[in-house]
Amino acid sequence: MSTYLNEFRDPAIAHLMLDEIRRLVTRPWVIMEVCGGQTHAIVRSGIDQVLPSEIRLVHGPGCPVCVTPLETIDQAIAIAKRPEVIFCSFGDMLRVPGSQQDLLSARAEGGDVRIVYSPLEALQVARENPDRQVVFLAIGFETTAPGNAMAVIQAAKEGLANFSILACHVLVPPAMRTLLSSPDNQVQGYLAAGHVCTVMGLAEYEEICVDYQVPIVVTGLEPNDILEGLVMIIRQLESGRHEVENQYGRSVRTVGNPLARDMVARVFTIKDQKWRGIGLLPKSGLQVREEFAAFDASKKFAVTDIVTHEAAECISGIILQGLKRPDQCPAFGTGCRPEHPLGATMVSSEGACAAYYQYKKI
């Protein structure tokens, strides 16, 4: 085994998978890839261009930056502007449009906003600046929650009273259920997010299969993983089966990662969560437990006077639900570009609009 990369990108294998897909397909199917990383791999490698016309891939809501609600962005900006605060965030979040401005412009106005790659870096900033309040914008799906939980536990252990997180975690399976429950739903099968399942395992997906009678294939992020995931799901669809299958066995175990899951459960509880562009989804988010309230920035810094304003031309909510493609938006590439985004889907490295802008010459 060399790097786990090139072997999963072999064009000869890709052609083989495509031949198999063409052989299997007898009628139209709509398949959603849930994860934004998969969307980028599909658009970058051109998989969507070479599939038979019967197979329509729709891009899912799996971009945490995109679905972080406007209220949280506005709250983050208000906290970042406080003189005693050092505000730490993943780089992706800085250009996400809030109601009035983004974190980058808050920094230009004097806010101490710093980019970090891990919550542990934010912890280090807190250790080095005992006279400042260090706030980490803790967003993401099930993949980033274990790290953010560990940061809280570590801060509690060390008694770092100047560290807190502004948590906005979203959970994938409730969103998958919501999409399937919608009267507008067209999705007949899911490629589930390989890395979310690496943490959480397969149990929640088994339940979705039973409740909605749709096939789910847990899929990796390399082009040939995605093509094999498509072969597996089309095989199920064509034979009328609806089961959970695991294409990404090299990373995903049935039980997920129990150590990571337990740590998440220790620090967070499940709550109803608003998703930007989609709305309030029951039991689809995480909030810091009362026990750790001292490390919860939403409690530490009460921001009350938020009035949100979303750009009217932005259809990112419809795009996140797979009901329209980015290039079907009138503002795409004209009024909305990465330099002047109307919505988060245009700036995030996992956003569908950013993928179309970057890889499709439209």
Add this chain to the structure above:
Amino acid sequence: MCLAIPGKLIKIYENTGLKMGEVDYDGTVSQVCLEYVPEILLGQYTIVHAGFALSILDEEEARKTLEIWQELLEKADQFRDKPGHD
């Protein structure tokens, strides 16, 4: 936030009571927390999100996948080589 490619563990150390490591992504080295994969060994590949290793890639599973693909490829080639098919 999500560095979705696998990296190779090249060093294990401890910092502020946490098991940490250095992970090499084809020449770029990152500091990674290993608390969620405590059994990981040097040289193994891992999937990392936001500075935390979340899984150890299973070499046996990966080899199985690649072998199946290779077999299919060989079968397809044989099929193509038979007279009457192009």
